[in-house]
Structure formats: C-alpha cells, structure tokens
Amino acid sequence: xxxxxxxxxxxxxxxxxxxxGIIGALAIAAGIGLAALGPAIPAVxxxxxxxDTVQRGELLREVRGPGTLVPKExxxxxxxxxARVERVLVKPGARVEADTVILQLSNPEVxxxxxxxxxxxxxxxxDLAAKRTDLRSRLLDQQSSLAxxxxxxxxxxxxxxxxxxxxxKGIIPAVQYRKSLVALEQLKFRVGIExxxxxxxxxxxxxxxxxxxxxxxxxxxxxxxxxxxxDALAVRAGIGGILQSVPVEEGQQVAAGGNLARVARPGELxxxxxxxxxxAKDIVVDQPARIDTRNGIxxxxxxxxxxAVQNGSVQVDVEMTGxxxxxxxxxxxxxxxxxxxxLADVLHVGRPAFGQPESEVRLFRVDADGIAQRVxxxxxxxxxxxxxxxxxxxxxxxxxxxxxxxxxxxxxxxLR
Numbered sequence: 001x002x003x004x005x006x007x008x009x010x011x012x013x014x015x016x017x018x019x020x021g022i023i024g025a026l027a028i029a030a031g032i033g034l035a036a037l038g039p040a041i042p043a044v045x046x047x048x049x050x051x052d053t054v055q056r057g058e059l060l061r062e063v064r065g066p067g068t069l070v071p072k073e074x075x076x077x078x079x080x081x082x083a084r085v086e087r088v089l090v091k092p093g094a095r096v097e098a099d100t101v102i103l104q105l106s107n108p109e110v111x112x113x114x115x116x117x118x119x120x121x122x123x124x125x126x127d128l129a130a131k132r133t134d135l136r137s138r139l140l141d142q143q144s145s146l147a148x149x150x151x152x153x154x155x156x157x158x159x160x161x162x163x164x165x166x167x168x169k170g171i172i173p174a175v176q177y178r179k180s181l182v183a184l185e186q187l188k189f190r191v192g193i194e195x196x197x198x199x200x201x202x203x204x205x206x207x208x209x210x211x212x213x214x215x216x217x218x219x220x221x222x223x224x225x226x227x228x229x230x231d232a233l234a235v236r237a238g239i240g241g242i243l244q245s246v247p248v249e250e251g252q253q254v255a256a257g258g259n260l261a262r263v264a265r266p267g268e269l270x271x272x273x274x275x276x277x278x279x280a281k282d283i284v285v286d287q288p289a290r291i292d293t294r295n296g297i298x299x300x301x302x303x304x305x306x307x308a309v310q311n312g313s314v315q316v317d318v319e320m321t322g323x324x325x326x327x328x329x330x331x332x333x334x335x336x337x338x339x340x341x342x343l344a345d346v347l348h349v350g351r352p353a354f355g356q357p358e359s360e361v362r363l364f365r366v367d368a369d370g371i372a373q374r375v376x377x378x379x380x381x382x383x384x385x386x387x388x389x390x391x392x393x394x395x396x397x398x399x400x401x402x403x404x405x406x407x408x409x410x411x412x413x414x415l416r
Contacts (some may be wrong), residue, residue, distance in 0.1 A: 010289040041371070042407055049402040051366060052350035054393045059348040061340040061383045065313070067273035069293070069332040071264030072319070075239050078257050080232035083107040085252045091246050096237040102246065102261050103235035105254070114230045117223040120218065124219045128212045135205045142201050145192035153187040160184050241265040244330070269328060270303060271318040273336040278356075280305070280314035282340045289318045292335040296325035302338060343381065347389040353403040357382035364400040364413055365393070372400055372413040 081103035090102045160180040167177035237243065244262045248254055271291045275283065289300045299322035306315040318336055355361050359379055364372035377399075378387030393399065400413070407413060 001140045005321055006298050014217065014237070041414045042410050043416050044407075046370070049400050049404075049415070050350070051398050052401050054347055054349045054389060054395055054397045054399065056345065056347050056395050059343040059346050059383060059386060059388060060382075061282075061343060061381060062337050063275055063279040063340060064335065064337045064384045065273045065275040065279075065316070065320075067271050067334055067336050069269045069328060069330055069334055070272050071241075071244075071266065071330050072268040072270045073239070073241075073265045075237075075241075075263045076259050077235055077238060077261045077263065079105070079235075079254045079256055079260055079394045080229045081110055081256050083110070083254055085250050085254060088246060088248070088250055090243055090246075092243050094243050095241070096243050096263060097240045098236070098238055100237045100241060101115075101234050102237055103248070105233040105235060107233060110226070110229050110233065113224070114226040117219070117226040121216070121219045121223045124212075124216045128209070128216055131212055132209060135208060139198070139201055139205060142194075142198045146191070146198050148195045149187065151189045153191050156180065156184045156187050158192055181293055186303075235260050237261075237263045239263055239265065257365060263329060266329065269324060269330065269365070270320060271300065271334055271336050273318060273338075274313040275316050275338070277309045277312055277314055280316065283314075283338055287338055287340065289336055289338045291318060291320065292337075293332060294334070295327050298322040298324055298328075300336075305403045332403055337384065340383075343388065345378075347393065347395065348386050349389055349399060350401050351382060351385050351387045352399070352401040355382075355387060357387060363393075364404060366398040366400065366415060370415040374411045374413060 085103060086106050087104040088102075089104060090096060090100060096102065117237050160177070160183075163172060163177045163180050166172050167174050216297065241263045242265075244264050246261045248258075248260055254260065271289075283302060283305050285302050285305065287302045291298045291300050291304060298318045298320050300318040302316060303319040304317040306317075308314075316336075316338065318338070352361060352363055357379060358381070361377055361379060363377050365375045366372045375392055377392035378390040380390045382388065404413075
C-alpha cells in the first residue's frame with residue numbers, strides 16, 4: 001500500500017518558489033540594466049556619409065550659378081514703315097557686313113511720299129531765291145532814295161555856306177539866307193528818315209528770309225525722312241557679325257517698328273549668370289569671376305547686376321577678360337563662379353547640408369572611436385562649398401556634412 005509522504009510535496013513547492021524568485025530577480029536585474037543602457041546607438045555605414053575636417057586658414061568666398069553665353073553687342077533691325085517682304089536675301093547663320101542687304105521690302109506709298117517731298121523742297125528753294133531777289137531789289141530802291149536825300153542835303157549845305165558870306169556883306173537879303181537854312185534843316189531830317197527806312201527794311205529782309213529758311217529746312221528734313229524710309233526698304237545689317245535670326249517670310253506684311261532681323265558680333269561674348277537671390281546680396285560690379293565653358297575656364301569680371309529678382313534668381317552679366325576657347329558661341333550653357341572676398345585666418349569646414357550662412361546648426365562630431373556626437377555649431381559667412389565656423393568646433397574636429405535628418409531623434413551615431 002502507498003505511504004503518504006507530505007514532506008516531499010512541501011520540498012517540491014519550496015523549490016518552485018525559489019526558482020520563481022530567482023527568475024524574477026534575474027528579470028528585474030535585466031530590466032534595470034537595459035534601462036541604464038538607454039536606447040541603442042544607430043549604426044551608419046561610414047562610406048554613406050560625407051565627413052570633413054575643420055581647418056584654419058584662408059577662406060575664399062564665392063558664389064556660383066548657371067548661365068549662357070550671349071553676344072555683348074546685338075542689333076535688332078526694325079521696319080521704318082509698314083511694308084511687304086519681297087525677298088529674303090541672307091539666311092540666319094551667315095556672316096554679314098554693315099552694308100549687307102538682308103531683306104528687300106516694298107511700299108509704293110513711301111516712293112510717292114519721297115517724290116512729293118522732293119518736289120516741295122525744290123519749289124521752296126525756288127521761292128526762297130525769288131524772295132531774296134525781290135527783297136534785295138527793294139532794298140536797293142531804299143538805298144537809292146537815301147543816297148538822293150544825302151546829295152540834296154550836301155547841295156543845300158554848300159549853298160547855305162556860300163550865301164552866309166554874301167549875306168554878311170549885304171549882297172543878298174538876310175531872309176534868303178534864312179530860307180536856305182530852313183531848307184537845309186528839312187533835308188537833314190529827310191536824310192535821317194531815309195536812313196531809318198533802310199535800317200528797318202534790312203531787318204525786315206532778315207526776318208522774312210529767316211522764316212523762308214525755316215520752312216525750307218522743315219521741307220528738307222521731311223525729304224530726308226522720306227529718303228531714309230525709302231532706303232530702309234533695302235534692309236541692311238548695320239554692323240558686321242553673324243545674322244542670328246530673320247523672323248519674317250517672303251510675302252509677309254510687316255508693321256512699322258516690327259523686328260525684321262537680329263545681328264550679333266560673335267567675337268564679343270559675355271555670360272549671363274543666374275545667381276540665387278540668397279547669394280546675390282554681396283555681388284558688386286568689377287568683382288573677378290571664372291566662366292566654365294566645358295571646354296576651358298575663362299577669366300572675367302562682373303559687368304552688371306540686375307536690380308530685379310526673377311524666379312528666385314538675379315541675373316549677373318560677366319564680361320570676358322580672358323581668351324575664349326574654341327567652340328564658344330552664343331547660347332552655350334556655362335557655369336560661372338564669382339569671387340566675393342578672401343577671409344584670412346578663419347575656421348572653416350565643408351558646407352553641411354541645410355547649413356546656411358549666419359545660422360546655428362547641430363552637427364555630428366566624430367571621435368577617434370567612430371562615435372559621432374551631436375554638437376551645436378554657429379556658422380558665419382559662407383562660400384560655394386565651404387563655410388566659416390564661428391563657435392562649437394575646433395581645428396581638427398571631424399564632422400558629418402551629409403543630411404542626417406533621418407536621425408533627428410538620436411544624439412549619437414556609430415560609424416562602422
């Protein structure tokens with residue numbers, strides 16, 4: 001028969017309680033240990049991030065932007081009058097001289113207006129010549145009257161002088177001498193009147209001839225305008241260069257002022273760069289620049305900075321001071337770099353992602369063990385690919401420049 005042994009049951013119960021206590025203690029210890037360790041440090045492949053070392057020395061501040069080569073001198077040829085395109089004599093791409101006829105236009109009204117203006121000018125010239133002859137003839141009449149008055153006065157004066165002597169001797173009555181004096185005074189007054197008439201007539205002649213000359217000049221200018229309009233029907237290049245475009249076709253009717261052709265000097269090119277508005281604030285005229293034409297780098301200088309912002313960028317014109325490489329032509333895509341200033345003896349590092357000048361960022365600083373700790377860094381003036389470090393880093397510090405937004409919740413990274 002079975003014998004009851006209660007001590008065995010109690011022994012097994014004690015073993016279970018002891019085992020449960022040990023397991024519970026181990027679990028509590030493991031939890032405390034994990035809590036003390038904190039979250040696990042994310043691991044990142046070293047080759048997947050860009051790391052740079054903080055340096056001290058000269059920092060060349062530059063800005064960069066894309067652009068195109070354009071002719072420095074462009075001449076748009078516009079229609080002087082409304083006309084019809086008869087012939088296109090030169091095609092785009094051809095080299096032209098200043099007197100090369102590109103288009104032949106026609107407008108019968110312009111020819112008629114030229115003939116009418118020429119006839120009016122000829123008639124006015126004849127009228128002026130006739131007017132001048134008539135006025136000169138009338139002036140001669142006035143001068144003849146003046147000469148006769150002076151002759152009569154001199155005759156009367158001599159007679160009065162001779163009568164004075166004989167009147168004093170009593171040979172002739174004194175009254176006769178006084179009559180001669182009165183007649184002399186009248187003739188003297190007449191001479192003065194005639195002199196005034198001649199002077200007034202000369203001034204009148206000058207005024208009439210000036211009026212006729214002004215009318216003649218106006219008709220001459222009109223005739224020159226009509227002649228220029230007629231000559232402009234043969235559209236010439238005006239400058240030596242390359243004919244870039246002819247935006248009209250034969251048989252097309254063009255309005256006055258409409259563009260007919262564009263000519264550019266191919267050897268005189270400049271670069272039109274598009275600089276981001278945030279980087280263009282320090283650009284001024286005459287700053288040195290470099291233009292990368294994909295076939296060589298050409299030195300240049302800033303010629304003009306557009307005061308307006310278009311689509312988030314500012315247009316900057318750069319004049320070439322170096323020799324253009326072979327193959328440089330209008331509309332060629334280029335990259336330009338403009339030198340702003342040189343900063344001597346400053347801390348600088350490669351420009352981090354999203355690191356803007358004069359701002360504060362948090363970067364990962366890498367230690368010798370490959371652990372990157374996040375630190376606050378105050379940045380200063382920036383360049384194309386480097387930026388000044390104002391505070392937070394020292395010479396020799398290595399920092400991660402890549403975009404680390406994926407680890408914004410972590411204060412440390414492990415580089416492996």
